[in-house]
Amino acid sequence: MSPATRRRPKLAVWKFASCDGCQLSLLDCEDELLALAGEVEIAYFPEASSATVRGPYDLSLVEGSITTAEDRERIVRVRSASRRLVTIGACATAGGIQALRNFADVGEFVSLVYAQPQYIETLATSTPISAHVSVDFELHGCPIDKRQLLEVIGAQLAGRRPQIATTSVCMECKRRGNVCVMVAHGTACLGPVTHAGCGAICPSFDRGCYGCFGPMETPNVVALTRRLLEQGAGETAIDRVFHTFHAAAEPFAGAGSKR
């Protein structure tokens, strides 16, 4: 069957509460984008095109967290229109940096940020997509890595398991031959508990990892917290280190008091 007559799987890209950075990772696949467009029909991707094709869709990529009542209903419709659904990025997989509201009074934020707060309707929390609908795969990162994204798209469409490492950033450091910034310089680093995927960018430039790829599988947060305490960090400082992009991810939440 020629490419012109073959039915290509329909791909949809959806945005919820987010900065668009993860969707841009798809557009950033400059060398691979034409090949991808030959294999799939990019049916719904408002970030890239105003032309849209009706569902159902074979694969939906979902960026962003749920922060409004309207989005809570919309994600259910997206799920029912999607054969496979993959969440991309810290917002969609963990609630994102906007989940800092989960530890505070969102009404106070709204009154301070907006000139007309009476027009703002928002939920008290920012929650991951998996808290609302079933998800077939979660791809971590803030933003995600484009090579991992292409691997996940290919795997989902082929019906196989994506080849995504589940180890920590430390493993990537070792492969690059980096000197450990924590052992050698006493720099606070979340590499031991953070999901691999970035290639250990930050330690390669002599700074600590701040966890933008989120918690790895079964992270030993207690051991790392103890180590940070030995280095002189206080409980509040440790909480601040963990409370960034994945503040609401259970292994990182309240890390300063875990020991």
Ligand code: SF4
């Ligand atoms: S995970 Fe990070 S880069 Fe992706 S949409 Fe959220 S804030 Fe933006």
Ligand code: SF4
């Ligand atoms: S913060 Fe950590 S996970 Fe994020 S790019 Fe830096 S080293 Fe990688």
